[in-house]
Amino acid sequence: MRDSDFGLTLAAGKTKYRGKFHGLGYLRYPVALCIGSVLAMILSRNQAHNALFLVLAFSCLGGLFGLLDAPFAAAAQVLVYAGAIMVLFLFAIMMFNLREPAPRERRTLRTFLAAILGLVLFAELAIAAVRAIAPGSVSPGEPDGLAGLGRLLFTDYLYAFEITSLLILAALVGALALAGKKEGG
Amino acid sequence: MIPPAAFLLLSAVLFSLGVLAFFVKKDLLTQFMAVEVMLNASNLAFLAMAKASGQAAGQVIVLFVITVAAAEAVIGLAIIVLIFRQRRTIRTDELKDLRG
Structure with a gap:
C-alpha cells in the first residue's frame, strides 16, 4: 500500500518534471535571445547596434509576456517599447551622427566593481524570486x-x-x- | 505550465545585466538603454507574479510602467540631445563638471 503510493507519487513527480522541462523547452529560445542580445549590447560599442539589439530583446520579452497570459501587455511591449521608444533612440543616434565608434572600455576598477555589484544583486534577486514562489506564499486564482x-x-x-x-x-x-x-x- | 519562478529568475538576470551595463558603459545613450532594460525586467517580474497570484493588478501596473518609460525616454533623450549640442560629447567620462 505504502509502496504503491510511493511509486505513484514518484511517477507523478516524474511526469510533472518532464512536463515542466518540456514547458521550458520552447521557452529556451526567447530567453536565450533576450539574455544574449542584452549581453551583446554590453559588448558592442556601436550605439545603433545596441539599439537594434534592444529591439530584439524587447520583442522576445513581448513574446514572454504573451506566454504569461498578458496579451495586452505583450502588444503594448512590442508597440511602445520595440516600436516607439527604440525608434526614438535610433532617431537620437542619427542626430548625434558620431563618426567614430566609442573607444574601447578599459578593464578598470569600475568594471570590476560593477561586475561584483551585478553578481550580488543577482544573488539577492534570485533568492527573493525563489522565496516569493514558495508554496503557500501565493494563492493561485483565475486570471x-x-x-x-x-x-x-x-x-x-x-x-x-x-x-x-x-x-x-x-x-x-x-x-x-x-x-x-x-x-x- | 511554466513555473513563475523561471520568469522571476529571468527578470533577475535581466535586471542585473541592466545594472552592469549602466555602470560599464560610458556613453549616455547606452546607459539610458540599460535603464530601459531594468524597467523591462521589473515588468516581467510584475507579470510573473500577476500570473502566479491570478490577479490582474500586476498587468495594470505594467501598463503604467510602460507609459512612464515612454515619457521618461522622451524627456531623457531631449536632455541628452541638449547636452550634445552644448558639449559636443555624450561620453560620461568627459562630462565631469560635478566632480569636486
Whole structure:
C-alpha cells in the first residue's frame, strides 16, 4: 500500500518534471535571445547596434509576456517599447551622427566593481524570486483576462490612469520646451 | 505550465545585466538603454507574479510602467540631445563638471 503510493507519487513527480522541462523547452529560445542580445549590447560599442539589439530583446520579452497570459501587455511591449521608444533612440543616434565608434572600455576598477555589484544583486534577486514562489506564499486564482484588466483600469486605478495622461502631456510639453531651446540658452 | 519562478529568475538576470551595463558603459545613450532594460525586467517580474497570484493588478501596473518609460525616454533623450549640442560629447567620462 505504502509502496504503491510511493511509486505513484514518484511517477507523478516524474511526469510533472518532464512536463515542466518540456514547458521550458520552447521557452529556451526567447530567453536565450533576450539574455544574449542584452549581453551583446554590453559588448558592442556601436550605439545603433545596441539599439537594434534592444529591439530584439524587447520583442522576445513581448513574446514572454504573451506566454504569461498578458496579451495586452505583450502588444503594448512590442508597440511602445520595440516600436516607439527604440525608434526614438535610433532617431537620437542619427542626430548625434558620431563618426567614430566609442573607444574601447578599459578593464578598470569600475568594471570590476560593477561586475561584483551585478553578481550580488543577482544573488539577492534570485533568492527573493525563489522565496516569493514558495508554496503557500501565493494563492493561485483565475486570471481575469482582458475585460478584468479594463475594469480594473477604470475603477480601482482610475486616478492613476488619469494622472498618467497628465504625465504624458507634461512629457510632451517638456520635450518641446527642451528641444526648442536655442544654442547655449 | 511554466513555473513563475523561471520568469522571476529571468527578470533577475535581466535586471542585473541592466545594472552592469549602466555602470560599464560610458556613453549616455547606452546607459539610458540599460535603464530601459531594468524597467523591462521589473515588468516581467510584475507579470510573473500577476500570473502566479491570478490577479490582474500586476498587468495594470505594467501598463503604467510602460507609459512612464515612454515619457521618461522622451524627456531623457531631449536632455541628452541638449547636452550634445552644448558639449559636443555624450561620453560620461568627459562630462565631469560635478566632480569636486
